Amino acid sequence: MENLRGKTAIVTGASSGIGKAIARRLANEGMNVVLAARSAEKLSDVEEEINSSGSGEAVSVPTDMADKASVGELVRQAQEAYGSVDVLVNNAGQMLAGTVRSGKTDEWDSMIDVNIKGVLYGADAVLPKMIERCSGHILNIDSVSGHEVTKTSTVYSATKFAVRAISMGLEKELARTGVRVTNISPGMVDTPLMGSRSVDRKILDPENIADAIVYALTQPAHVNVNEITIRPV
Template identity: 60%
Template sequence: MGKLQGKTAIITGASSGIGAGIAKELAKEGANVVLAARRTEELDELRNAIKEHGNGEVLTVQTDVTNRQDIERLVKQAQEVFNHVDIYVNNAAQMLTAPVRSGKVEEWEQMIDTNIKGVLYGIHSVLPSMLERSSGHIINIASVSAFEVTKGSTVYSATKAAVQTISKGLEKELAKTGVRVTNISPGMVDTPSSKNNSWNTERKKLETKDIARAVVYAVTQPNYVNVNEITVRPV
């Protein structure tokens, strides 16, 4: 029996990359996983893969995290099927190269809407039921780009710094409520969105399972332990 048997986790941005990796690892530990993303074909493929190797049940819900109603519907469906949500992973993100001087306002808005508003919508939708049960865990996936800003990452880095700040403030707001908050900041991970990024080829990129294991570590701690911050970097 896995460490998360009987638990239910929602993972946004689950159709590929880090989100898919997290979903697989949580399922291996016995959790019921709710896969949320815009691309339904990829969600269906992941659902089938998890059913072969996971121990929990799988639900897919087409979701655009920039749409508040979509997020509310996602949480409602998860609760209807599994009764409650124990873990909510805010993973969906947009990583676009749009320096301020480029004037690419639409791309800035995409990152702000997905990386900041999407995180807040998720928290807003799932938190009341967690507080009512005095139990739950919110995982926010930030980035080391919040610490290290490049000339091409100004807006993206700003959004991930916002995620870190939201995590820090929320952890203080939820102290002694039974609801835990963990911020995870990955370095460069080998995902479809990182294929075109410049990278020192002498260093191996992280694998998605490296971030997934960090999530499992945080959510399997005793109830009195809150792992606030995890930074995962390549060697």
């Protein structure tokens, strides 16, 4: 099992929900965690919580994942703080109007910019140093909507199918470089993205996704867990 203590992870979308749970769990494993999201105030709260826990260490960097320069600055600050980035968790995402008939092109653009471009910008910023070190791990938080489409999820699913395709292709690009890629597709998770939707069963907790992250990260260096799909029973 790989030891995570002392390594550094960037977690995007870390101000709430799945990202917050992942950041806390990685810190509990002894990692340095760089928290990224747009809300500086929410990030500061997560940073304070982690740093007062006595496990790993956290710094927060307000970041717009739809802006390439902002993502580049995130990685630069992470490297400045801790020397290297061992792990990138591409978690930031938006789930807005999903139907084509809605005509909400501004919301489509926002999902494309964050859900697709943000993943690409993050990978682009960390990969040169990872490849140079022959070591690193990129984990993309996808969705079961990247495997199937409902009548209300057309556009959102399109962005998540793209994330899955990026993960699959990137894994092949990076074969034998020492850099691993994992695509994680959660089903329904109890997060702010859920909104007020009612469900008739127990749904996933954000911590369930954090467990999957740790599982993929702690495999031996020659083991690349390519895909994990997590659904409620």
